[in-house]
Amino acid sequence: MRTRALTSTAAPLVARCVRGLEPALSAEILQYGLGTITRLGHREVHFGTHRPVADATRLRTADDVFLLAARMPDPGPAKAGLSTLAELADQADVRHASPITGVEVSASFLGRRNYNRHDAEDAVGRALADRFDVQYHSRRDGTAPPPSHNGWRLTLDGTHATLMLRIADQPLHRRPYKRQTIPGTLHPPVAAAMAQLADIDPGQTVLDPCCGAGTLLIEAAHLRPGARYRGFDTAHASLQAARTNAKDIGAIDIRRGDAGSLPLKDASIDRVISNPPWGTQVNPSGLLARHPSRLWSELRRVLAPKGIAVVLISDPSALTAAFKHDLTPVHLQQVRVSGIHTHLVQLRPC
Structure with a gap:
């Protein structure tokens, strides 16, 4: 720029x-x-x-x-x-x-x-x-x-x-990497704030189980280039957009996968950052379409004992399901995204 x-x-x-x-x-x-x-x-x-x-x-x-x-x-x-x-x-x-x-x-x-x-x-x-x-x-x-x-x-x-x-020739939120977009793609500055809240350290493994166009992973990789990043999604258009947007950034692995049944070992993830499909702008697919609470059970399963998850939610009542799966909210912050009041929440395993 x-x-x-x-x-x-x-x-x-x-x-x-x-x-x-x-x-x-x-x-x-x-x-x-x-x-x-x-x-x-x-x-x-x-x-x-x-x-x-x-x-x-x-x-x-x-x-x-x-x-x-x-x-x-x-x-x-x-x-x-x-x-x-x-x-x-x-x-x-x-x-x-x-x-x-x-x-x-x-x-x-x-x-x-x-x-x-x-x-x-x-x-x-x-x-x-x-x-x-x-x-x-x-x-x-x-x-x-x-x-x-x-x-x-x-x-x-x-x-x-x-x-x-x-002071620049265009607004800062217009990221050069954003070559492809999809419905419901996350605003880059919000993704950057979520990556900051995740407190990522070099060498850690970071997961986005519903990666969409890859915005969260890319913003996190800019913030902490020394970590390893993995993204999954069920939609072909999302996978194509994420791979295109992340092609110039190393250490980002994008694969097809269902957030309700992640192909990952237990306790193998240090940080989770995610904007799940809650049915407002994007409808859930795969196992989450029938069983939304599987998101929380899978996050708890793959998250390391000292791990951190940062998730964007539209309704704080969704945290009831997180509690049931031994994920404790330790930070809640309201933001306005696309004219809708949403919340950034940081969770830790009980």
Whole structure:
């Protein structure tokens, strides 16, 4: 991924993320020594850095990272507030940015408004284009902006209106390895957070019994390249997508297998990471279609005595079955995935 050149002086950055991943993203920023966290907000972490800004693109739990350019009080829901929003363009501090070669703006806001997001985007985008004497690309018609255009982000949370400038040429969640996708494929930053929660050590064997397009295993392999990774799935399309996506990454073994009857020895797995098919976006297949609880019995069977399993569940009541199979939840964290409230749960054998 190309990174837009920024100066090495201190820069205020904003990392955006899935709702619920703010703590994981904060921990990752601190782990890498990227800077000092100054504010936690709705789906975002603000931090200041003296390091090269390009270092922030290594954040795998972030959807995107931006330079904080301007902030003002939220002008409110009235359409007259659009002219006030345009003032952000004059306030934008771009001292840390490379030359502005084009403008495209993506906006989001909380609460009801008497204007839509395209109205807000156009108000700010046209003002930015006028200031820097460049072209503005509106998102109203859904066409992609030219590659040379700088990506700006506008957020209104009811308290502040914030204008930010993307530090890379595309959002960080668009992983280069994601050559093929399938229905229900996991959002990469969520997969990265699950891999972090699994606390994988070099030399360990890591399993995804319902691997889908391989996102969880690939994110874990990026985080801990010294471990061994195994994935199983019953669907041919999933196996093909996983093998294609993982082809440039070593130590990932993808095979056909049923999560309800895994071809693995007892206590042979150190870590399990999984987004099982609970019937929301993807229906279970194989033995899980008839006996969903077999997932928990198989995880308990193959997991080593000191192993850890990290699973994404849509309903915490599903943990009742985990309890019955001697798996104890030790961490529960709500995240919002594809507009649905889900939970990351870490389990350990009793």
